Amino acid sequence: MSILSASAWLLAGIGLCLCLPAPPDAVLLSMIAALAVVSLLRTHWRPFAVLCAGMLLAGLHASWSLSSQLPVSMEHGVFLLRGTVSGMPIHEARRTRFEFLVDDVDAMPEALRGARLRLAWYDDFDVETPPPDAPRLRLAAGSRWVLSAKLRAPRGLRNPGSVDGEKHAFVDRIVAGGYVRAPETARQLRGPRGIDAWREAMSRRIERAVPDASSRFLRALALGDTRGLDDEDWSVLRANGLTHLIAISGFHVGLVAGFFALMASATWWLFPLLGRVAPRVQASALAALAGAAIYAAMAGFALPTVRTLLMIAVVAIARLSRRAWRPWSAVAMSVVAMLVVDPLAVLTAGFWLSFGGVVWLLWCLPDGGGSPVRDFLSAQAVATVGLLPLTVALFGQASLAGPFANLLAIPWWSLVVVPLSLVGLALEALHAGWGAWPWRLAAWAFDPSWSLFETMAGSPLALWWLPEARWYALPLALLSAFWCLLPRALPGKPLALLLWLPLLWPDRQAPDPGEVEVVVLDVGQGLSVLVRTANHHLLYDMGPAIPEGFDAGERAVVPALHALGVRALDAAVVSHGDNDHAGGFESVAAVFPMRWVFAPEGSNRPAAVPGLRQCRAGDAWTWDGVRFRVLHPTPHFPYLRNESSCVLRIETAHRAVLLTGDIGHVIERGLLRHDPAAVRAEVVLMAHHGSDGSSDPGFVAATGARFAPVSAGYGNRFRHPKPAVVERWRYRGARTPLTAETGAQRLRLTAAGIAYEDERTRRRRLWDAVARRARAE
Structure with a gap:
């Protein structure tokens, strides 16, 4: 069996295991191991043996990663920890986020020995205007501390189109997350040391040497330090398809390796006697590997750099063994090496984009041989067409400006800006201050290109958000890309383009006229509900937002609306001004045009915006055969926060929905007295997240609800929903x-009944925290 075939079967086995809804237990793993051994003894069954080996490898890693996470019984406990700050902390206005590697010693809790934690250190004062004598925390990379932290197992929100935080914790082997308790008692044991401390020190030197805004990009390109990039920067990068270049990428590692190989070759040419020690070809291979390893360390061994390092290592080994390996074999060996080291890397987007790009280029452009410009343009075209299906499937977006932006950014940034930045690092390592002039030259070269990319990102056609597609859309699009990249003489290419439609123009699955769909989004301790009719969209509340922290509007609501095919909101309702309902309004309004915005009279959230209207009882309208009616607050009702919540009734020809905000017993009884028929509905949003101040027994009985969804955060401090209310x-x-x-x-809600579906059931995941917690209990 060839190495190419073995890598494909190994990848298939790992993927098959990671698609399971739950991690394989010891019995299943033993059966897979036995099958692998039996299959290995028969020549024709060896591919199946490699498949089983992949499943076994992924199963062992998955089981270890999940079993090492903080047990449910220890959640929300406070632990005294000693360890090292891993990576570079992210300093924000009111907090510092960092990874903490706990010492593997007997003095630490057994479940946390050697654990990697994600922690936050909150400041007690507003650092925008701190007291003159107030000390500012400067948690340094590589420093050692003793501190107390309140922990819980990794857990994330689950919405269409949003980032799966539980998956990232699973892949990164994060045992728990939490925050530092009693920061004044924390004690530093040792100052910063190690490669991360060096990277952070160099990052500060770049910041001092290049005081203008472009220094944040130089730090990202030279050191992989993206902490200085804000949301607007990332928006410009995404719109131009340049996120793969802004941090240290595999391409940059290859450039450094090539430079080291060239320098070694030149040295051997100048001093021929060195050939008696080692042949020039082998010396160049070792130099390339050393250069790639040094640069990958400077990037903190980020996954893209590790992949490239492995590929270079495979080529170097081939040179040292004096065997001529074909490019396909080198790629296959790199895949095998990557999967053996970390099979969970299959769950990362970078794995598929990196190796997918290399595979497309090797298949379509095996030899090159033309002019450098023509080869570069051909490679860009192949990468654009070949990776577009993966980009859309993984990120739900396509950059129409990306091919043009990359034509400039790849040669200019990679061949001018990055080398100057690296020269600055090398000179600065020799003597403090020597790196200033190359960094300033790099900034001077970078600034014009960034101005151009900002202009391109401002175009409404730069970034195209696409709804979630069905499972078969990606294979069809990949087949179409394969067919389109075949030699020109092959027929049927125009027809092959039709296979892109399920991915690029998916069915939004909108309700039929007269029907309505209600999507209660998972925003933590808050509320956001999307209401869809055949041709209209209404958003009721936008979730919470914490200054310099979590913004549910940005992190949960906006991606979900994109994934559901929403391009604009016909109406937005802010039930009342409390942060857990209105906090995400600004983030949502910045992305989606809103025709109407309803809010109770007297509320200061949202501030004056176009189309702002008072939410008053009696207001009504009809969309696509579905009637919307406001039941509360009545005209001239004083603003009383929760009790002023805008209550919205949504009626189809057969069923109704009641959205209640945070109203309490008094308002519920008032609605029942005023119009008993109006409160009767098959779906009633449980008011105030299930608090004991809401859900009056008479009101509950009068609704006749079949579904009472509750929007509340896991382990919230209010302990919502209350068990008595749920019962x-x-x-x-x-x-x-x-x-x-x-x-x-x-x-x-249809004429046939109510169809219910939730995200965790629709897409069961091996790393699902809810299922794991249920099994533990």
């Missing part, structure tokens, strides 16, 4: 799905 709804026959357990919930 009250269940006693009346309602299902009470909780977003903290289900993720986003979708309820579609």
